[in-house]
Amino acid sequence: xxxxxxxxxxxxxxxxxxxxxxxxxxxxxxxxxxxxxxxxxxxxxxxxxxxxxxxxxxxxxxxxxxxxxxxxxxxxxxxxxxxxxxxxxxxxxxxxxxxxxxxxxxxxxxxxxxxxxxxxxxxxxxxxxxxxxxxxxxxxxxxxxxxxxxxxxxxxxxxx
Numbered sequence: 001x002x003x004x005x006x007x008x009x010x011x012x013x014x015x016x017x018x019x020x021x022x023x024x025x026x027x028x029x030x031x032x033x034x035x036x037x038x039x040x041x042x043x044x045x046x047x048x049x050x051x052x053x054x055x056x057x058x059x060x061x062x063x064x065x066x067x068x069x070x071x072x073x074x075x076x077x078x079x080x081x082x083x084x085x086x087x088x089x090x091x092x093x094x095x096x097x098x099x100x101x102x103x104x105x106x107x108x109x110x111x112x113x114x115x116x117x118x119x120x121x122x123x124x125x126x127x128x129x130x131x132x133x134x135x136x137x138x139x140x141x142x143x144x145x146x147x148x149x150x151x152x153x154x155x156x157x158x159x160x
Contacts, residue, residue, distance in 0.1 A: 008041075023050055028069060030076035067106040074103050 011019065019040060026036045033051075037044040055066065077099045084092035116124070 020050060020054060023047060024054070024069075027051070028072045030073050070106045071103060074099055074106075078103065 023036055023040065026039070031039075033047045034044040036042075037047045040047070077095070081092045081096035081099055085096060
């Protein structure tokens with residue numbers, strides 16, 4: 001009754017990269033590490049090691065790209081918690097709050113905080129005026145003037 005399993009063949013570079021792509025695709029779909037491990041025939045710890053290795057080597061993933069990955073992973077949990085609350089399950093409130101909290105942490109990284117200066121605003125307004133002229137629009141609609149504060153000095157009239 002000596003049951004020994006045959007050693008798995010070693011992966012070459014192509015099969016290793018394919019496995020890594022599958023792992024990250026499943027992470028984006030919201031799979032848990034233990035689910036991925038079961039599907040790949042690995043331990044959950046080994047899946048964590050692979051993910052940590054890849055993220056450690058890829059400097060890009062530490063910023064907005066990594067935050068996008070985490071947000072994509074949280075979306076199924078957010079959807080499920082929202083559906084549970086919609087059905088009237090009050091036990092889903094705490095998980096929903098946790099998911100929202102984690103999403104907020106990552107969205108700070110994703111949201112770009114860029115303020116336009118006067119030069120950028122002028123270039124943008126010139127571009128809008130050129131597009132309007134190409135479309136044959138001779139002046140801004142009244143709604144645009146009201147959105148600008150109703151003051152004629154602030155509204156951008158499009159030249160004829």
